[in-house]
Amino acid sequence: MTLPDFELLRPTSLEEALAALERCGPDAQVIAGGTDLIPSMKQRLFTPRVLVDLKRLRELDYICSEEDGGLGIGALTKISALAESPVVVERFPVLHEAAKTVASPLLRNLGTLGGNLCLDTRCLYYNQSEFWRASLGYCLKKDGTRCHVAPGGQFCWAAFSGDTAPALLALDARVQLAGPRGARELSLAEFYVNDGVVRVAKAPGELVTGIRIPAASAGWCGVYKKYRIRQSIDYPLAGVAAVMRKTTDGTCLEARVALTGVNPAPKLVNAAVLLRGRRYDATLAEEVAHEAIRTGKPLRTSASTPEYRRHILRVFVRRAIEQVWRNGH
Amino acid sequence: MNKEPIRLRVNGRVHELSVPPNKLLLEVLRDDLGLTGTKCGCDDSSCGACTVLVNGEPQMSCLMLAASYQDEEITTIEGLAKNGELDPLQTGFCEEGGAQCGFCTPGMILTCKSYLEKNPDPTEQELREALSGNLCRCTGYTQILASIRRAIELAREGRKVEVSKL
């Protein structure tokens, strides 16, 4: 399959990249690893007139421990680098676990953190060739007016399917953006928009430059559980990140649980607050799991069935909580 | 579309080419340089048949715009045998049946080549992890794993096999 025509710009600095984006306006799109964008362009899901290649922005490729104990990670950090980073392994294990499940080793060598965070939402009726989509009459998310997942609705349910976002959401990370009007920071909860078309609260011309994980999240126990049919390459059909800070006797001081693959945005499970101040309690873990399936709303956007993905979400949330509660540091 | 001059370093040689910006490294290797050992097996970047080494790291050339990789050292399967001698991985794949139809083989070998440089004596599970982005439809992976074990032995013994002698 061919790629559409475009002009390729290869800026060497953030400043240059932002200027290019501003100059080209909505016709421009950025490319880093290309693992999401290139297949989508082959399918004509995107046909930008200009592609701004961020590969030479070496300044955005870093994993940097900050003085206060927090961690900064540049948007152009390869997922493989993230997965292998000793500081991530040691102090933010949930991010390590999530990063090492992203796609496959080959794709992790190309894919970047920024790309994984900005991953387009996915749907079986959307991630298809131009021919396929045309034969169906297109869909709400792209070129059409009907949603085939929830017919009659005017809302796009395409699912956010990144693995690192739920981990970072659970770690209370903030995303750093740079744009024509300067730099700003958003919490990940603010960054993601639960709408398959809108996806992220990124202004025109803005770029994700990195994320910052606060010192307060360092050293928490964490696990990431991913449901997929093939144990490599696949996107999550449902994913759960759970983190917990505990006292030495195992009392939960604080816990967060986040979901992916089941909504247009990665989501925190509010019920995780129930765990605070409690010692290990299997029924409580089950209770949070039960609440989690009110947050996670899988639909027919991917393989497997919504019913099963809801089931596995509940099992995975419970298991993840049990694991962080009973094991680890 | 307009062609633009690019310079690619492939298997130690520098190539000055003129290609449109929407050409993938996979296409340029195959169509412009005649290096057809790099294969295209899918369109959704899932199979890994197009794997090449970029500065020693395995990456999928179906995802890489050729113009974006002008500063890198690219190695394809054609660049692996040196001075008429097969790489131990190539010998291993011949002797232990790692290549049946051979279509995943170049990508499989290159991924493995990179991995063994970092971890010369991996466990089976580590190998399975390392190869999990390269799909094979023929072998069920059993003989691929055996081929790699043979390659590790060959490398350890320092046994060299000439291309013509296998």
Place this chain on the structure above:
Amino acid sequence: MSATSPIGARVPMIDSVDKVTGRGKYTDDLTLPGTLVGKILHSPHAHARILSIDTTAAERLPGVKAVATGKDTPVKYGILPIGHDETIFAVDKVRYIGDNVAAVAADTAEIAEGALGLIKVDYEVLPAHLDPERSMQAESDFIHEDKPHNIEKEYHHHFGDVEVGFAKADYVRDDRFDCAEVTHAALEPHSTLANFDPDGSLTVWSSTQVPYYLMKTLAATLEMPEEKVRVIKPLIGGGFGGKSEVIPLELAAAVLARRAGAPVKITYSREEVAYAHRGRPRTIVELKTGVKRDGRLTAVEARIIQDGGAYCSYGVVTILYSGQLLNAMYDIPNVMFDGYRVLTNKPACGAMRGHGTVNARFAFETQLDMIAAVLGIDPAEIRRRNLLKAPCRTINGLRVLSYGYPECLERVIERSEWRAKRRKLPFGKGIGMAGSHYVSGAANPIIRSLMPHTTVELTLGRDGAVTLYTGAAEIGQGSDTVQVQIAAAELGVDWKQVKLVAADTARTPIDLGSYSSRVTFMAGNATLDAARQARERLLAAAGLALGAESENLVWKDGVFARRNNPRPSIPFAEACRLACGAEESLKFAGTYSPPPEAQGGKYRGAGVGPSPAYSYSAQVAEVTVDVETGQVTVERIIAAHDCGKAINPLTVEGQVEGSVWMGLGQAVQEEMVWEKGRLMNPGLLEYRTASTLESPPIEPILVESNDPEGPFGAKEAGEGSLAATLPAVVNAIYDAVGVWITSLPVTPEKVLRALEEEKRRTSL
């Protein structure tokens, strides 16, 4: 044979260096000066009448060199003489989403794709038939006008008397099995390069398992004499049956090349591969089996419906195999088979590894375990009690000579520690067993003729060069290597000394192709025949020079000599020179045709199923089931395969492992998902062939029953192991958690549902 016979040696495949260095050329790696890119326009409708096609705008696009539609190419074709229902491009109707409507050749892929968008087609959409059980009830809008109720073919076989058999049974059960559609997913997408010479002759390089049939079909559809068509098969990136008949792009490329007056190459996108398909149909098996209290089978009745898609393809053969090969595994005194090959508005199903037998075998071997469980018999024991008494002829007329199944069973029982594990593993862990078999080539050719099924030529040069010319199609299974080994063994030379020229219809004799596991047996026998003739000639020449009768000569350590007197001796090359006399080289043609005794009965449909020899497989799978998520992990598979004789154990093991693994994919994760005739997973991201991570260790055990008619005793190796894997896994799940899964693939959801039902049932 010399002391270092290559028979039984782990010889690396003769093309392996080409494959590991990237030097080997597959079709898409080839190009000719001025080669154009061909692209095909596909139907967006599952069923529609074509009212008009306007190609004017496409033809006017700069860079477009040819456009072709159905009106240019109305000749019907199909792999089976009774199934000529395809045209290169749709003439009147389109019959599935993806059907071929038109094609363009242009200077670049971009221009060709652009031109497709300029072709205007007016359709009148017709009701689509999508479910096989409903399609066969249809009263109107038939997919093919000459196939009422959309039934491609039905067969009703009755051998013995099942009523009597069931009456004698102590236990009878009836189960319904439903196996989802799967596809080959060979890693190489189909590709064809076509070129016309100025004299009007056509050369086609193509990713085909059947160069000979492709040559014939090109000639027929392009209305050319066969001698003007040459088909060359380069390296093939996997076939598994998906390239075992003529695929539309092969003809489209030739049509475009003729119209453009330039070479044209078409390489399918992965999505187009899915539309070309020819995979294993969704199959519904309603199976009724009766047994005596001791587990002895008394009768089997099978009603099998296959969802064949929109064209016949191999369909008639597929449905027949599913019934005929209920036999030749066990001793079944009474068998009834009702088979329906049904048309639906989806891509055509065809032959896929284990052709026709896999889903029926899954049903049979699973139900056998269900029966064993009810009767309290060990699954190994119920199989032992029903073995054939070979050599024998089955009730439907299949001749079985070598029968290594009993040994296969014993070997896997031993290796797996079956007795120590069955019903003794902790809840959630289980072990299961099953068997399967397959033909070593079909005893009857697709196109009836008196011609041998295969001819192999061997030349001896006066310098001692040995060259084999074979039409057989190496597709990664190692058939070229096996032929070289056989020739080398018979001539007593090093296998490296034998050169091979293969699969070029202008240079190599006719072989019917690589399908139904026929090459080792048939081309192997033809090679052996040719090599025997050559050997006799060499012995005669050497004998003349040494003054001895050829039976008093020995061929040892690279020289011919008198039996009692090692000197003087004649080296191989010298013997060749002597044998050649005044000739530059000598040519020996070996042939193979199956013996009449192997060709089966005389009833309607009797032609499919007979084979000169059957391979056998027994397998044991071990699984872990997570009862909370329903996820099944296959931990290990042991597969004993009776290949007659392993001419090359390296490649035989590779074939067994690959078959088992492909069967496992169908068992637990592969599925073509359809919605209103639309394929929801037309790529490798969503059609999930297994990665290294969920692929278990597979332990092959080779059993050698030495078939009396196979070359050096060899028979099938590349398909027969596939079918046993599916029931072995399902039977292991039963051992692990006590539920039967009768629908494939075994998704975690199905396991959970079965566990819930079981819980409800036992709490009542």
